[in-house]
Amino acid sequence: MAAEGIRIVVDDAVVMEALLRLEQRDRSNAINAIGAYLVTATQQRFEREQGPDGRPWQRLSPRTANARIGKTRRGYDHILRVKNRLYSSVKYQADAASLAVGTNVDYAAIQQLGGTIKKPARRQTIYQRYNPKTGDLDQRFVKRSRSNFARHVDVAAHSITIPARPYLGISDEDRAEILEIVADTERRSLAGGGR
Structure with missing residues (x-):
């Protein structure tokens, strides 16, 4: 993931408190499990074409849908997934104290946040x-x-406006799953079955 670009910070006191209760080794295991889960959850948002808040992404413009890809018309399906470059580039990086989920694809930020591109x-x-x-x-x-x-x-000269189609972030379901991953790690640790 690129060091520059957009940064979305999730600072959840309940999750942080639960992670701090874990031993260092177990915390690292939990953080890696959370990272793997969040990559999957993010990719599922691409498949459902909706943001972390559950709202559907704005439909493609007719001009974009009518564009040709190879010999066929692009169509309205598979927003942000024609070639799956952005979808498959979502990764996580973790250490004992932090977790980052994101992508290094150069157009990722404008797809997440939306914006206007001015073409000379x-x-x-x-x-x-x-x-x-x-x-x-x-x-x-x-x-x-x-x-x-x-x-x-x-x-x-013209401009192209791209609507925000957020894919990064944490939904309420993600938060519940993260807490379950931490609780499961804690249960295994207390039972002597830590990894």
Whole structure:
């Protein structure tokens, strides 16, 4: 996970008190179990397309849904999971005193928090197919290698607004599970079955 970027701190007195009751070795085991659980819980939020508060993510814009990926239309399904890069990059780092869950993907913060990206004006080359027999120019863009016609176009400055689609954080269910992990670790420790 990147050292820079956004930071969401969860400082829960009940969880911290429960962790402090554990011996150092057991605390480390509990923190690692909590980290593994939170990675899974975060990935489930991607699958359910909802934030830690249970609210559904904003639907994709029609423009995004109609974009092409390969030969097919992107569609409205699988928000933030077309290629699963962000989904599969969620990891945790733990030591005896702290736990961090996050990702080092460069666009992760804007997906979590939302925001506006300002795109400057630019000149770009687009590639198309021209049929010299009929004089028709196919309006779809193609890869350069499949093109027989190229032209330069000016793209005006514009902005793209991305809505917040929070995936990091702790829900009430997560908090209950974290407390259960700590209690389970404590029970094993008291029974002499610590790891």
